[in-house]
Amino acid sequence: MxxxxxxxxxxxxxxxxxxxxxKDDKIGYVDQQFVFENLPEFKxxxxxxxxxxxxxxxxxxxxxxxxxxxxxxFEKLVxxxxxxTILRDKALELENLKKSFEEFQANSMEELKNYYGKKFTPxxxxxNEAIVFAGRQKGYVFILRMDLNPDGGDIxxxxxxxxxxxxxxSADILKNLGVDSTSASVRKIGIPQMLKKK
Numbered sequence: 001m002x003x004x005x006x007x008x009x010x011x012x013x014x015x016x017x018x019x020x021x022x023k024d025d026k027i028g029y030v031d032q033q034f035v036f037e038n039l040p041e042f043k044x045x046x047x048x049x050x051x052x053x054x055x056x057x058x059x060x061x062x063x064x065x066x067x068x069x070x071x072x073x074f075e076k077l078v079x080x081x082x083x084x085t086i087l088r089d090k091a092l093e094l095e096n097l098k099k100s101f102e103e104f105q106a107n108s109m110e111e112l113k114n115y116y117g118k119k120f121t122p123x124x125x126x127x128n129e130a131i132v133f134a135g136r137q138k139g140y141v142f143i144l145r146m147d148l149n150p151d152g153g154d155i156x157x158x159x160x161x162x163x164x165x166x167x168x169x170s171a172d173i174l175k176n177l178g179v180d181s182t183s184a185s186v187r188k189i190g191i192p193q194m195l196k197k198k
Contacts, residue, residue: 025141028169030131032145035173038181041123049116056108063101070094130176134169143169 036042074090135143171181 026139027142027144028135028138028140029144029146030173031168031170032127034170035127038174038179039123039127039177040179045116045119045123048119049112052112052115060101060105063097063104067094067097067101070097126177127173130173133176134172138169138172
């Protein structure tokens, strides 16, 4: 009986301690989109992607214009009832131009995707390390990530409800990354902003 009483006393004590620890635990959240948009490395990467895309678009437009011009020339040859040998040669040339356009389009998209992935990985790792550092430094038990709504519009938090004691650590993350958050762009969408209105 004495063993059972001691066991129950220890169980109650451990539950009280666990509850007390939960009450003091801090939960914060980070708007990663905000952090990335204000990080110089990410801005530079986006500019590089835009420049590469524009270069590829110019080449694709040139290939498309060449295809269109040769298609019109081919139609004129068909209307003029040119010899079969000439028509086959021009049809083969059009087919090769179309194939070249499609291959370049697919390859350029794949190259952009690979380039972005290669350059974004160290940026993401740097941000993740800054998030862990801020969480440890500020004594947070959990830091939640905000997700963009895939349908556009508002932001989806990972947790749909949180007490008022949550804190947005995005500015602290930017500070740890060496970016002045006072000059950072302001996001006006999201659950935290909606809660402040009420």
